[in-house]
Amino acid sequence: MLRKLIIAGLAGASMLAASQAFAQERGGVVNVATIGELTTLDPMTATGDLLGMVTQHFFETLYTFDKNWGVTPLLAEGLPEVSADGKVHTIKLRQGITFHDGSAMTSEDVVASLKRWLEVASRGKLVAANLDKLEAVDDYTVRITLKQPFAPLTALLAFNNSAAVVLPSEKIAETLSEYVGTGPYMIKERKPDQYLQLVRFDGYKSREGEPDGFGGARKQYLDEIRFVPVPDANTRVEGAIAGQYDYADLLPVEAFDRLNGQAKTEPLVLKSFGWPMFIMNNKEGMMTKPGLRKAVQAALNSEDMLAAAFGKPDFFAVDGALYPEGYQWRSDAGVEGYNQGNPDKAKELATEAGYDGKPIRILTSRQYEFHYKMAQVAAEYLKAAGLAVQLDVVDWATLVQRRAEPALWDIFITHSPFLPDPALIAPLPASYPGWWASEAKDKLVVELNTEMDPEKRVAIWSDIQKLIYDEAPFYKVGDFNALSAKSPKLGGFTASAWPYFWNAHLTK
Amino acid sequence: MSRYVLQRLLGMLTVMFTVVTIVFIIVRVAPGDPAAVMLGPDATPADIEVLRVRLGLDQPLPIQYVYFLAQLARGDLGHSIFLDMPVASALLDRAEPTFFLTLFAILIASAIALPVGIMSAYRRGGLFDQSVTTLTVLAASIPSFWLGLILIQVFAVRLGWFPVAGYGGPDASFLTRMSHLVLPATALGVVSSALITRFTRASMLDVLNDDYVRTARSKGMGELRVVMKHAFKNALIPVLTVIGLTAALLVSGAVVTETVFSLPGVGNLVVSAVLRRDYPVIQGALLVIAAIYVLINFGIDMLYLMIDPRVRY
Numbered sequence: 001m002l003r004k005l006i007i008a009g010l011a012g013a014s015m016l017a018a019s020q021a022f023a024q025e026r027g028g029v030v031n032v033a034t035i036g037e038l039t040t041l042d043p044m045t046a047t048g049d050l051l052g053m054v055t056q057h058f059f060e061t062l063y064t065f066d067k068n069w070g071v072t073p074l075l076a077e078g079l080p081e082v083s084a085d086g087k088v089h090t091i092k093l094r095q096g097i098t099f100h101d102g103s104a105m106t107s108e109d110v111v112a113s114l115k116r117w118l119e120v121a122s123r124g125k126l127v128a129a130n131l132d133k134l135e136a137v138d139d140y141t142v143r144i145t146l147k148q149p150f151a152p153l154t155a156l157l158a159f160n161n162s163a164a165v166v167l168p169s170e171k172i173a174e175t176l177s178e179y180v181g182t183g184p185y186m187i188k189e190r191k192p193d194q195y196l197q198l199v200r201f202d203g204y205k206s207r208e209g210e211p212d213g214f215g216g217a218r219k220q221y222l223d224e225i226r227f228v229p230v231p232d233a234n235t236r237v238e239g240a241i242a243g244q245y246d247y248a249d250l251l252p253v254e255a256f257d258r259l260n261g262q263a264k265t266e267p268l269v270l271k272s273f274g275w276p277m278f279i280m281n282n283k284e285g286m287m288t289k290p291g292l293r294k295a296v297q298a299a300l301n302s303e304d305m306l307a308a309a310f311g312k313p314d315f316f317a318v319d320g321a322l323y324p325e326g327y328q329w330r331s332d333a334g335v336e337g338y339n340q341g342n343p344d345k346a347k348e349l350a351t352e353a354g355y356d357g358k359p360i361r362i363l364t365s366r367q368y369e370f371h372y373k374m375a376q377v378a379a380e381y382l383k384a385a386g387l388a389v390q391l392d393v394v395d396w397a398t399l400v401q402r403r404a405e406p407a408l409w410d411i412f413i414t415h416s417p418f419l420p421d422p423a424l425i426a427p428l429p430a431s432y433p434g435w436w437a438s439e440a441k442d443k444l445v446v447e448l449n450t451e452m453d454p455e456k457r458v459a460i461w462s463d464i465q466k467l468i469y470d471e472a473p474f475y476k477v478g479d480f481n482a483l484s485a486k487s488p489k490l491g492g493f494t495a496s497a498w499p500y501f502w503n504a505h506l507t508k
Numbered sequence: 509m510s511r512y513v514l515q516r517l518l519g520m521l522t523v524m525f526t527v528v529t530i531v532f533i534i535v536r537v538a539p540g541d542p543a544a545v546m547l548g549p550d551a552t553p554a555d556i557e558v559l560r561v562r563l564g565l566d567q568p569l570p571i572q573y574v575y576f577l578a579q580l581a582r583g584d585l586g587h588s589i590f591l592d593m594p595v596a597s598a599l600l601d602r603a604e605p606t607f608f609l610t611l612f613a614i615l616i617a618s619a620i621a622l623p624v625g626i627m628s629a630y631r632r633g634g635l636f637d638q639s640v641t642t643l644t645v646l647a648a649s650i651p652s653f654w655l656g657l658i659l660i661q662v663f664a665v666r667l668g669w670f671p672v673a674g675y676g677g678p679d680a681s682f683l684t685r686m687s688h689l690v691l692p693a694t695a696l697g698v699v700s701s702a703l704i705t706r707f708t709r710a711s712m713l714d715v716l717n718d719d720y721v722r723t724a725r726s727k728g729m730g731e732l733r734v735v736m737k738h739a740f741k742n743a744l745i746p747v748l749t750v751i752g753l754t755a756a757l758l759v760s761g762a763v764v765t766e767t768v769f770s771l772p773g774v775g776n777l778v779v780s781a782v783l784r785r786d787y788p789v790i791q792g793a794l795l796v797i798a799a800i801y802v803l804i805n806f807g808i809d810m811l812y813l814m815i816d817p818r819v820r821y
Contacts, residue, residue, distance in 0.1 A: 039590045039784055040592075191601065191678075231770065238664065238672050242668065244672045397542075400541070
């Protein structure tokens with residue numbers, strides 16, 4: 001009897017301990033301070049890190065990325081079965097998935113969603129050009145037939161902006177009016193410029209196993225996630241220090257020391273967050289001369305530009321490779337053309353190219369202050385090489401409009417995250433402003449897109465990177481890190497360029 | 509008197525029509541394209557053109573103008589391109605924080621400026637007056653966002669008395685929401701008090717030497733009564749004008765403070781709409797702001813009627 005009591009007591013104690021641990025982890029509301037209000041909640045129609053960061057909590061894609069940036073299934077059962085000729089991709093769907101409105105997800109929803117994605121999403125259009133057929137084989141199988149093999153397909157299907165999210169077929173419209181997905185959290189209320197309130201979706205069916213980057217199991221510890229737009233970066237810093245925000249996104253790097261040693265928040269450095277670039281106008285004006293583009297490349301000193309833009313060396317890396325360490329795509333091909341800061345060579349190249357003294361118009365915006373700071377340093381290096389410079393500083397909306405007009409600029413400044421597949425890099429297609437048209441590039445890009453062997457694709461990418469330095473259609477300035485802050489109470493959180501809060505929990 | 513009111517009403521309508529037209533033209537002449545902003549950095553020109561057609565931005569300007577006027581005639585301010593809601597609803601959402609922020613800021617500014625201005629005029633040239641002159645120059649020179657950041661540091665971060673920013677979450681009570689306004693209203697109130705203090709002082713100086721004040725004193729009336737009843741009442745007209753215009757300015761012009769404190773106010777709405785080129789919101793909001801200006805001016809004119817009998821004739 002005594003033995004039974006002891007066993008019962010121990011069992012009760014362990015259950016109590018387990019329930020206490022669970023109680024500690026499940027529940028709570030996190031306030032996430034973001035850089036501003038979203039311009040749309042439709043992740044198919046637009047790109048943008050903030051859009052991807054927020055909408056990935058309520059919309060899901062067939063595939064996503066694991067912690068090593070490999071493609072991993074999300075709503076799909078597994079990776080696609082690809083035919084021997086690389087043209088037919090058969091995708092089995094997970095069963096028992098429900099949308100936030102309670103309806104079940106079937107292949108009909110997936111096909112309707114992908115059709116919209118192919119029509120409206122900029123990444124979808126890359127696939128549409130190569131699509132032969134998209135069909136539902138049965139309730140839980142979808143088949144994509146391509147005209148020719150297209151290796152980046154699964155990476156494109158995995159992306160969280162311009163994203164191939166799966167929506168209920170009856171909710172699909174040119175402009176979405178309801179944001180119903182399959183994600184672990186769903187929208188409860190949105191007050192623009194105030195908050196977007198997400199609550200746990202009780203009908204969510206997580207994948208089995210352990211979390212793995214954006215893939216694997218998605219655990220719903222938190223009751224609510226509130227995305228709060230806080231456009232002023234200093235206010236985000238102060239709000240994190242005061243404990244008003246559990247996570248504050250993208251803070252000024254100067255705030256690092258102030259965040260260190262605080263009780264209610266701690267700094268979080270996101271390594272290799274992105275890379276700024278100077279896009280040259282390959283279509284019209286003086287920069288169509290390859291010699292002049294090479295002169296600009298020779299003149300620029302990336303180290304000084306990055307130091308002016310990001311301050312401490314902890315927040316940038318002087319690196320000419322288009323992928324940082326840790327990516328399978330990393331290559332040193334062509335990087336001798338990077339960070340030259342050589343005004344004499346630049347002057348010589350410009351003279352050879354027949355430079356006539358006209359100012360190079362650099363189009364930039366102060367909405368991204370680091371763009372502007374880099375432009376100022378670049379202007380001094382170009383002047384040292386005898387090149388005249390005109391800085392055209394406008395707001396971002398104007399820049400986006402003007403860059404579409406080849407007559408209005410010679411160089412414009414933008415930046416990008418490190419994309420999981422190089423085929424997605426924005427200035428590669430000739431349709432992107434900058435209009436890099438090159439037979440050698442076209443040939444290599446076709447090879448990159450149609451080659452299904454991963455190792456061979458890495459080698460092809462290496463050749464493309466070398467070509468970028470040889471033809472200088474754009475100039476990569478370097479890598480930059482980003483600073484965010486999180487509450488010490490926020491556990492289970494993984495730092496990312498697109499931070500996510502499933503798997504995260506609040507400790508008491 | 510009714511002719512005076514009618515004249516003012518006609519003037520209001522003319523101003524409003526002019527504002528509508530100018531806003532429509534300026535918004536569209538300015539560079540930038542809502543379709544490009546909406547589609548993000550990777551959009552191709554073809555994508556942008558398709559969206560322009562969908563939003564009706566490909567239509568000639570005169571046709572867009574006629575649509576706009578017809579819409580206004582129906583009392584419809586349009587539909588926001590980015591917020592996906594009627595402009596009127598977007599403005600209504602912002603009415604509460606903007607109204608109370610303006611009200612608190614004006615109350616704080618008046619509570620500081622009126623007694624200080626009166627005292628300063630009464631003790632003209634003395635130490636108090638000189639100190640007030642220095643302090644008002646200082647207050648007028650302080651950027652409200654800087655004062656806002658200092659207030660955040662002291663009262664929100666160190667003391668934890670007030671929230672740093674925002675306007676409360678989904679479950680925030682009215683009192684919680686109001687607590688979010690204390691620091692921004694103080695920042696705006698202190699900065700605005702400088703101008704009102706200067707006007708109060710100048711206006712009081714004008715009347716304190718007038719004959720009727722001397723007469724009141726010679727009748728043996730107490731100083732407090734002379735200053736408040738005879739002098740201050742007559743000094744009130746220019747002061748009221750400044751308070752009214754400051755209030756009107758705060759409705760739309762508290763943008764920087766609203767941004768620092770992440771308040772979902774009207775000024776914030778207009779600036780983000782300008783950055784995104786959300787034409788309907790820019791037009792609708794500017795129209796409403798212009799209407800508020802015009803109404804406040806009309807209200808001040810009507811107050812003149814009550815305070816100063818000469819206006820009636």
